[in-house]
Amino acid sequence: MSTSAARAQQPARCAGVTAGGARCRNRAAEGGFCRLHAIPARPSEAPRAPVSGFEEQLSEILGFLRRRFTGEYDVDDFGLDTELTEKVVLPLLRLPYKNWWRVEQRGTEHIPREGAAMIVANHSGTLPWDAIMTTVGVHEATGRHLRQLAADLAMRLPFSGELARKTGNTLACKQDSLRLLEAGELVGVYPEGFKGVGKPFKDRYKLQRFGRGGFVQVAVQAKVPIIPVAIVGAEEIYPIIGNIKPLARLLGFPYFPVTPTWPALGPLGMIPLPSKWIITYGEPIPTDRVGEDDAADPMYLFNLTDEVRETIQQMLYKTLMTRRGVFT
Amino acid sequence: MAPRRVLITGVSRYLGGMLAQRLEADPDLEVFGVDLEEPQHELTRTEFIRADIRNPLIVKVVQATGVDTVVHTATVATPARAGGRAMMKEVNVIGAMQLFAACQKAPAVERFVLKSTTAVYGADPSEPSIFSEEMVPGGHARTGYAKDAWEVENYARNFARRRPDVSLTMLRFANFIGPDIDTPLTRFFGLPIVPTALGYDPRIQFIHETDAVAILDRATREGIRGTFNAAGDGVLYLSQALRMAGKFSLPVAPPIGTLIGSLVRQSGLVDFSPEQLDFLLFGRIADVARLKETFGYVPVFSTKDAFRDFIGRARIQRVFNEQQAETWERNVYDLVSRLASASGVGREAR
Numbered sequence: 001m002s003t004s005a006a007r008a009q010q011p012a013r014c015a016g017v018t019a020g021g022a023r024c025r026n027r028a029a030e031g032g033f034c035r036l037h038a039i040p041a042r043p044s045e046a047p048r049a050p051v052s053g054f055e056e057q058l059s060e061i062l063g064f065l066r067r068r069f070t071g072e073y074d075v076d077d078f079g080l081d082t083e084l085t086e087k088v089v090l091p092l093l094r095l096p097y098k099n100w101w102r103v104e105q106r107g108t109e110h111i112p113r114e115g116a117a118m119i120v121a122n123h124s125g126t127l128p129w130d131a132i133m134t135t136v137g138v139h140e141a142t143g144r145h146l147r148q149l150a151a152d153l154a155m156r157l158p159f160s161g162e163l164a165r166k167t168g169n170t171l172a173c174k175q176d177s178l179r180l181l182e183a184g185e186l187v188g189v190y191p192e193g194f195k196g197v198g199k200p201f202k203d204r205y206k207l208q209r210f211g212r213g214g215f216v217q218v219a220v221q222a223k224v225p226i227i228p229v230a231i232v233g234a235e236e237i238y239p240i241i242g243n244i245k246p247l248a249r250l251l252g253f254p255y256f257p258v259t260p261t262w263p264a265l266g267p268l269g270m271i272p273l274p275s276k277w278i279i280t281y282g283e284p285i286p287t288d289r290v291g292e293d294d295a296a297d298p299m300y301l302f303n304l305t306d307e308v309r310e311t312i313q314q315m316l317y318k319t320l321m322t323r324r325g326v327f328t
Numbered sequence: 329m330a331p332r333r334v335l336i337t338g339v340s341r342y343l344g345g346m347l348a349q350r351l352e353a354d355p356d357l358e359v360f361g362v363d364l365e366e367p368q369h370e371l372t373r374t375e376f377i378r379a380d381i382r383n384p385l386i387v388k389v390v391q392a393t394g395v396d397t398v399v400h401t402a403t404v405a406t407p408a409r410a411g412g413r414a415m416m417k418e419v420n421v422i423g424a425m426q427l428f429a430a431c432q433k434a435p436a437v438e439r440f441v442l443k444s445t446t447a448v449y450g451a452d453p454s455e456p457s458i459f460s461e462e463m464v465p466g467g468h469a470r471t472g473y474a475k476d477a478w479e480v481e482n483y484a485r486n487f488a489r490r491r492p493d494v495s496l497t498m499l500r501f502a503n504f505i506g507p508d509i510d511t512p513l514t515r516f517f518g519l520p521i522v523p524t525a526l527g528y529d530p531r532i533q534f535i536h537e538t539d540a541v542a543i544l545d546r547a548t549r550e551g552i553r554g555t556f557n558a559a560g561d562g563v564l565y566l567s568q569a570l571r572m573a574g575k576f577s578l579p580v581a582p583p584i585g586t587l588i589g590s591l592v593r594q595s596g597l598v599d600f601s602p603e604q605l606d607f608l609l610f611g612r613i614a615d616v617a618r619l620k621e622t623f624g625y626v627p628v629f630s631t632k633d634a635f636r637d638f639i640g641r642a643r644i645q646r647v648f649n650e651q652q653a654e655t656w657e658r659n660v661y662d663l664v665s666r667l668a669s670a671s672g673v674g675r676e677a678r
Contacts, residue, residue, distance in 0.1 A: 071570070075564070152454035
């Protein structure tokens with residue numbers, strides 16, 4: 001509306017010439033040139049100072065591609081490639097996060113904005129989409145990268161292992177988790193493991209055994225709080241109604257799921273159902289109550305494991321009560 | 329106690345030769361070098377003894393020279409260099425056995441420095457992401473060089489048990505890199521098109537050749553007991569390293585990869601032993617905190633700097649370089665913004 005008036009107030013145009021040979025139509029800043037033409041292109045810098053949102057984005061994308069192409073980026077010792085994760089992987093994952101599963105987060109104030117903590121959640125859904133969506137959720141809420149601990153199968157498979165590493169995940173073992181916590185990272189653990197992610201549909205929202213409680217030992221040793229997390233909705237994405245054990249054994253997988261659509265519909269059966277998700281973060285459970293030799297006291301560790309498990313189970317029930325329907 | 333007389337095995341190879349050069353510059357030291365071939369380095373004061381450490385006569389060398397410090401750098405990593413896998417095993421394992429036996433009988437020996445490798449940890453996705461020294465290798469990569477190196481370490485530990493007066497330093501080096509050193513990995517990066525495993529991108533870690541020599545030098549002079557990982561800070565992905573080197577990679581599916589691996593091996597271009605192919609799938613990273621804190625050496629080159637130094641000075645043929653990439657970037661930027669302004673995108677700036 002006021003474009004013509006604005007134009008009238010700004011008579012000076014840039015004296016530069018674009019790469020196409022036409023006169024530059026940008027506003028002149030200092031010295032009769034626009035910002036684009038005033039700054040000489042320097043090597044290893046962004047090629048031009050961006051002048052609009054579009055050009056800014058363009059130069060950002062091109063700069064990103066160049067750094068990818070010349071290897072000029074940094075990864076941490078565990079292999080987290082921050083730039084790749086933030087610029088490519090997380091934006092792609094936000095699509096199913098926002099549009100497919102419409103993830104709602106509750107209690108995000110319990111996620112520490114800095115310092116180490118262990119996030120412990122229930123595990124479900126045949127494929128670990130719940131872990132992936134929690135990574136997105138934690139990044140949405142805090143901007144932090146959740147360092148998830150994955151099964152060695154996930155790290156061994158081609159592409160899966162590579163992508164898992166580059167987005168900051170690592171093998172579920174004591175050494176790695178302790179090292180990450182000591183470095184002040186947020187670590188994500190799914191103590192049910194394959195027992196949880198591959199359980200039949202009839203057992204939905206019933207927490208399985210929490211392994212041997214190794215995660216609690218690590219948290220106690222590192223003196224970091226445990227944040228219980230209940231994920232509701234992931235149970236319904238691929239309802240498991242059967243398990244072809246011989247095929248699983250043949251392929252070396254812990255289970256070979258049969259869902260209403262898989263393997264009946266072939267690759268189409270891999271499309272998860274669009275259930276509505278609610279991720280609830282509970283109050284941190286402190287792990288430094290007794291004192292010195294906590295990590296060596298099995299009784300304390302058992303009780304703490306039970307407490308974490310019980311808390312998550314109660315959170316699951318509570319969230320399920322408030323849920324209107326599976327898909328809404 | 330400061331060392332007086334030092335014996336270096338493998339003196340004709342890069343690290344042994346460089347260490348001898350460095351040590352002989354110190355007038356307080358007498359340096360003896362043992363190997364089968366003539367040294368490649370110009371050595372002025374080092375006394376070269378042509379001897380085979382596999383031969384029991386090595387005990388005569390150790391006793392006659394009256395050395396107080398032995399630096400064992402003769403473990404070979406590649407079968408072709410030794411003349412076949414059987415020969416390689418003999419040089420590595422039997423050679424080390426004879427050398428330790430000789431040292432055990434030489435009361436003058438007070439200090440033993442062993443050049444080992446992080447390959448002893450193996451390369452496997454079910455192992456921790458970062459290896460620290462107390463981690464005992466699992467059942468993985470128990471073949472070839474890794475197996476030899478682990479066995480040599482075991483002989484060293486047994487020797488140290490029998491001779492508690494000897495201070496034993498074991499240095500587990502990551503992959504060496506630098507403008508001068510020649511290893512399977514430096515040759516790998518020299519290939520015109522580099523085959524990689526499809527769907528895998530290992531994290532790798534380097535130690536610069538000058539840092540490696542400085543670490544061996546410090547171990548020889550100071551005699552710090554213990555086992556230490558030695559590597560530059562930080563990690564690189566293999567894909568990232570290849571981009572930095574201006575190389576294109578050819579990702580191949582692992583079963584075919586093994587085939588190509590063996591073809592490349594047989595062609596003699598790159599001499600990889602089979603367990604090193606695992607390394608190209610899963611990589612291996614060692615923790616260097618103990619090197620910095622207890623051993624007291626902070627590598628000058630980080631992994632990335634070491635690799636940069638290698639690609640800058642080792643005359644690696646680049647398929648593309650950064651300047652080209654920047655030119656492309658500018659051209660695409662100009663083209664797209666011209667197209668965009670023609671079609672009216674981004675008009676709000678005007």
